[in-house]
Amino acid sequence: MLRVMSVIRRCVLGPGRKHSLLTVIFKIALRPEHQRPLLAPQMANRRQPVPQRAQQRVYRQSQIRYAPGAGGESEISCCVKYSVFSFNVIFFLLGFGLLLFGVWAQIEKDTFVNLLSKASKLYLDPTWPLLIVGFLTFTIGFSGCVGSLRENTSFLTFYSTLLGLLLIAEISAGVFAYACRDQLDNYIRNLLNDVVVGYRDDPDLQLLIDSMQETWMCCGINGADDWDRNTYFSIEAREVASPEAGGVPFSCCINSSKLEFKNYFCGHGVRLKPESHMAAHLAAQRVMAHTSPIYTEGCLPKLQLWLNNNMLLVAVSMVIIAIIQVLGICFAQNLKSDILAQRAKWYYTH
Incomplete structure (x- = not known):
């Protein structure tokens, strides 16, 4: 090999030149690979074996040190942590179920497709309150579960804030309903x-009204x-020969x-005035015998009577809901302070 190099050197550079640049390049190129010099330090670093992920994790954990005198015990209470988690799992599943049911009901009615045409009557659709309640419950449960299980202070802060705003809204609504009960009564009457x-415009609304009238044994708002x-x-539907004219x-x-x-035809024509003498006689006999085929009392008086008779039950239920929300806020803030205290005990040596 050296003889070949000598011949090439003499042929290319001529005799007498022993250390030209071309000679050095040829010598490096003809060396074995393990004897070649590295061109840059980065190449040497690149050829070093990369440590495995587990080794890197162990290395990082070995760099964590506790503050002097702090000890290695965790500041986070497992009781508080898993209490918040288990409490919010229930709300997460409940909200998810309500949300799915509301979306399914809207898809069945094609409301999302005809949203603009029905925008003026959305307040009459009972599935929209279901969607709103389901979304709020799902959001609260999800943020509480993730914040407690992953010890994420951002989610816990969002969870506490949302519960606090909801509690303030509930208290404000209760005060407003009591202070403006006359205006609220007129609004409810107009809504009904x-x-x-x-x-007949919404099948869900129709089902809700039928269930209310059958449960409370009433008919209409103030009467049939x-x-x-x-x-x-x-x-007036008699002019078009409607079989439901004058009915309920x-x-x-x-x-x-x-x-x-x-019997879906039992209410047809029950409010029509009798036109013949025989019909009037039968109607009088039916009234005397108290055999009216329909309920004559309205649903709104029944609702007001139920609220008056169960005011204590309603108040206790509202207080229990408020206490649950306050406990949720307190537990979340306690867990958040434990997480921050645990983080304050750590410092890194690099």
Whole structure:
């Protein structure tokens, strides 16, 4: 090999030149790989074996030191941590279920497709409050679960703030309802009037009204004549020969909820005035015998009576809900302070 190099050197550079640049390059190129010099320190570092992930984790953990006198015990209470987690798992699952049910109901009615056309009547759709409550419950439960299980102070702060705002909103709503009860009563009456008018426009609303009338054994808002506001049950619908003219929904019929097979025609024409003498005689006999086929009392007086008779139960329920929210805030803040205290005990040597 040296003889070949000597011949090439003499041929290219001529005799007498022993250490030219071309000679050095040829010598380096013809050396074995393990004897070649490295061109840069970075290449040597790149060829070093990379430590495994487990070794890197052990190395980082070995660099963690506790502050002098702090000890190695955790400041985080497992009781508080898993109490917050288990408490919010229930709300997470409940909110997720309500959210799924509300979305399914909206998809079945194609409300998302016709959202703009039905925007003026969204307040009459009972699934929208279900979606809102489900979303709030899901958000609260999710933030509480993640914040407690992963010991994330940001999620715990968001969880406490959301619970606090919800508690303030509930207290404000209660004070407003008591201070403006007359205006609230008028608003509820107008809302129920709109509900009666839109009875056939929304299947969920129709199911809600029928369930309410069957459960409370009532008919209409203040009475059965309130159904005259509905286009289908109006007395004026006789002009188009509607069989439901002057009638009421089947849920107004007495004992309709106890029948195995519901009679959907039992309320047809029950509010029509008799036109013949025989019909008037039969109607008088039916009134005297107290055999009216429908409920005559309105649902709003029944609701007001129930609230008056169960005011203590409603108040206790509201207080229990408020206490649960306050306990959730306190537990979350306690866990957050424990996490911050634990972090304050650590410092890194590098």
